[in-house]
Amino acid sequence: RAKAEGRGTFCFFEQSMNDKVQARRAIEVDLRTALVRDELEVFYQPLFHLSAGQVGGFEALVRWRHPTRGLVSPAQFIPIAEELGLIVPLGEWVMIQACKEAVTWPRDIKVAVNLSPAQFRSNGLSKSIRRALNESGLPAGRLELEITESALLQDSEAVLATLHELRSLGIRIALDDFGTGYSSLSYLRSFPFDKLKIDQSFVREMGYRPDCQAIVVSVLGLAAELGMATTAEGVETEEQLEQLREFGCTEAQGYLFDRPRPAGEIRHWFAAKANTLPRGKTASLQSS
Ligand code: C2E
Ligand code: MG
Ligand code: MG
Ligand code: MG
Secondary structure, three states, X not given: OHHHHHHHHHHHHHHHHHHHHXXXXXXXXXXXXXXXXXXXXXXXXXXEEOOOOEEEEEXXXXXXXXXXXXXXXXXXXXXXXXXXXXXXXXXXXXXXXXHHHHOOOOOOOEEEEEOOHHHHHOOOHHHHHHHHHHHHOOOHHHEEEEEOHHHHOOOHHHXXXXXXXXXXXXXXXXXXXXXXXXXXXXXXXXXXXXXXXXXXXXXXHOOOOHHHHHHHHHHHHHHHHOOOEEEEOOOXXXXXXXXXXXXXXXXXXXXXXXXXXXXXXXXHHHHHHHHHOOOOOHHHOOOO
């Protein structure tokens, strides 16, 4: 009986593995055509500046409107796009979309775009970013790039050269998801990041875990000493916001303010706010 059960379990396991492989294959096939079929869309989530008490920018977050699966999260298809070598065209597409959208926003609102490590391994990264800025007319000072430390793991000399080149154009560079991965402090020494984004896992546990709170406080202090701005990711409660304010965090991002939304909704939000404010004051809106 035990043997039969064991076999049954094994078959079930094998089946579910098989399902996963099938599902992944299906995503792979569809992803190859998603770009040409115009199924990708960029959503935007506000970055709330704490001392100014207003939204200072938006992070561009890609979504896939799959004809049958519905809205697919980037966590599901970005890794596959990286493996299939599709991340370069996909990343270029997101960049141009984000720049064209941001140029329609009030002048002091920035846009942050995520870059995959694989985009640094391709040769034309800085060229394609310059092209996106030229085509859209977005000033370089309004563009921020979010990179994770994994981009700095391989061939870091070449990556650092690219980062310095982009920086010299006036583009800001943020280190994303700080605190996950190796979090080696040597990354902070190797490149003068403009901003450090503290991963949401620390923010989430900050309220009830003294060790997480200590890490957040230390990282915020370190960033301040090094002259870097800070963003806390995944802020969902007033309590978290109050603590972050107290600890001197620069910026907060999370469902407490808003979820990522389609471009049209951000445009409407600006338009509605603009109507209620004197001309030229559009950028000093409150987020709520
Ligand atoms: P990320 O860059 O760390 O982006 C923040 C993620 O946290 C987003 O997930 C956002 O929707 C989510 N988030 C924001 N506030 C909250 C909150 O209060 N609570 C919780 N639980 N989550 C919150 P999303 O949009 O699913 O994106 C996941 C990841 O996919 C991103 O993490 C980024 O690494 C990657 N990604 C998204 N768009 C792009 C892209 O255009 N290019 C590349 N290379 N990667 C992208
Ligand atoms: Mg990011
Ligand atoms: Mg992040
Ligand atoms: Mg994150």
